Amino acid sequence: MHRISSQFNNTDTQYQLRKQEVRQAMANRQIGTQSRIGQLRDDPIAAGHLVRYQSYLGRVEQFEKNAQTLADQYNVREGYINQNLQIMQRVRELAVNGATGTNTNEDLKNMAVEVNELLKEIIQNANAVGPDGNTLFAGTRTKGTAFDVVMGNIPGSNEELIEKVNYQGNVGTNRIEVDENAYLTVDNSGNKTFWAEPQQLMGQRDLSAWQALEDSTIVVDGVDIAIKSGDNIYAVAAKINDSGVAIKASIDPVTNGLNLVTTDSHQIWLEDKNGSALADMGMIKDSSQFPPYNVGESVKVSGGSLFDAVISLRDAMLKGDHEAIGSRVLGTLDSGINNLTTRLAKNGSDYERAMNNIQRNQTTEVNVTQLVSREGDIDITKAITDLKMMEYVNQATMSNAGKMYQSSLLNYMR
Missing domain, CATH: 1.20.1330.10 (f41 fragment of flagellin, N-terminal domain)
Incomplete structure (x- = not known):
């Protein structure tokens, strides 16, 4: 229920005109940006989907x-x-x-x-x-x-x-x-x-009594292999075989040394990352030498x-x-x-x-672009039609308001 007063017609007319201007401004913004979402409150659910898409x-x-x-x-x-x-x-x-x-x-x-x-x-x-x-x-x-x-x-x-x-x-x-x-x-x-043959490293040091004195990490063909304190040479060979590198490790039955043979043609890469396990086994030189030319002097190398x-x-x-x-x-x-x-x-x-x-x-990309368009883009034909309708409504409102207030100061000077 509205309270009728002398200012009612003017206030109500001004209010409706402001609402129409807001709707027109929104329609113009949507057409200009070709997006129907300018603020999150325009469509919170669609805005959430649009951001993720x-x-x-x-x-x-x-x-x-x-x-x-x-x-x-x-x-x-x-x-x-x-x-x-x-x-x-x-x-x-x-x-x-x-x-x-x-x-x-x-x-x-x-x-x-x-x-x-x-x-x-x-x-x-x-x-x-x-x-x-x-x-x-x-x-x-x-x-x-x-x-x-x-x-x-x-x-x-x-x-x-x-x-x-x-x-x-x-x-x-x-x-x-x-x-x-x-x-x-x-x-x-x-x-x-650019390698020609499977490479083989044959360690000549007797490792039958060798044990790791501390936890360490060795690198074989770029793969880290953890060596635990107390591991013997057989445990090291098993860990190399289970690491997934293209190398087969074994213990030589004559020298009791560690043998490494590649399963394809490439150069073996050995390095002590932490500790000195490989150096202690005689497979590589000290840590000051860098792979792949750090193989121990007693190790026999074949494959070029x-x-x-x-x-x-x-x-x-x-x-x-x-x-x-x-x-x-x-x-x-x-x-x-x-x-x-x-x-x-x-x-x-x-x-x-x-x-x-x-x-x-x-x-x-095409499919996701369609999802983005569905959630955020406007129907340009419908938007232009709605904007034209708003302009007609605005013009009609202004025309009616002008007829309601045709009286001027001259009407009261008689």
Whole structure:
């Protein structure tokens, strides 16, 4: 019930006009921003959903960018690996030709010149830098050179040649998130990609009575393995075998030393993270030496890199050693080519998985965008129609108000 007074018509008219102005302002704001929610109180439930959808949409867009970056890196890396594979096929052709025994020593020396140039090209590709300025095959040590070249005097050559190639990167991996709590592991270790044979470390120290004196942590191929006080050598070997690394540990029945053999072609990475368990076993030098060239002096090492295989071929050609070329060297080259093919296939598989994540995230992005639109966007046709209706109502209200107050001061001056 309204109380009728002389000010009622004016007050009520002004109140209704202000309400219409507020509704018009809201409609104009919604059309301008194309969003029906300007404040949380406009639609609290929809606002809550909208915030969550927009947050998830931002994460999906980032997941897609991460996967796209990985795909680009895999694509660039594949080019260098594939080129090295083609070079190794040419190196093998030269090895087969040199192993026939029909070539003179002078012919072999001439072939060694080409092998040496191909070796330089392989090293150049292994030290490749991507478009982002990061080294492609150095693990997570992406700002340094992956492989360091050591020059030396080689029998049969009148000039210094490449004597050894050392890995300067690490075995660290990156975990890149490509979906909610889903990651792709990126392994760029050059001592896996450019390795020729399974490596074997044969410890010569008698460890039958060895026991860990304190709790410590060792690192095997980048995986931390906890050693407890009182563990013997058999417990250490069991823990290495159960760690999931591509290494088989065993105890030599003759020397009672620790033997480590890789189950694929790569270089073993050993390090004492806490304590000195590996150093006490004689497997590595003291902690001042860094892996992978910190193997103990008494440890016998077998299995070399792709570079070692090519260097062995070149040196055998310079010496005119047909027998070595046709047996040991050729077998090592075949093993290196097989490993390079395996790594190329792995890189291609990782690329395909990254592309699958890109496609899935693109589909998810479209679906989530529809949810955001449903909760937050306005129906522009309906909004414009409503705004026009509000303008007509406002004009009608103003017209009626003008008719209600047609009296002026002149009406009272008669």
